[in-house]
Amino acid sequence: MKLLLATHGNFAEGILQSYEMIAGDTSNISTVLLNELGIEDFQTRLHQTLDQLLATDEVLILVDLPGGTPYNESLAYQLEHPKGLGVISGLNLPMLIEVGMGLSNSSLDELKQTALEFVLR
16 A cells, blocks of 8 residues: 655645654655646646556545645546545545554555544544
């Protein structure tokens, strides 16, 4: 299982640093940031990253905001490549810790459910 954090600005990198401080290993977690280079650049990098990750494993994408560009582009990719891919919005540190700690021993469906529990709180 792999995890991809897709967010506006540097949020993904910042929350990943916090995760690493608390939980350690981040080798199965990647980031793609929407920055000042715009949507097309983000879409290209997102597709490249997902193509690479999905070639070897299932991927759960955690995004910051429902309806934002990282969410919309991730969902569009998922609609074209539904096998082995999930998208959950509402990324927060407790969610990331629980999902990240379960990467090695949980299925995609289990991790999606874990993430959703933090959205519904």
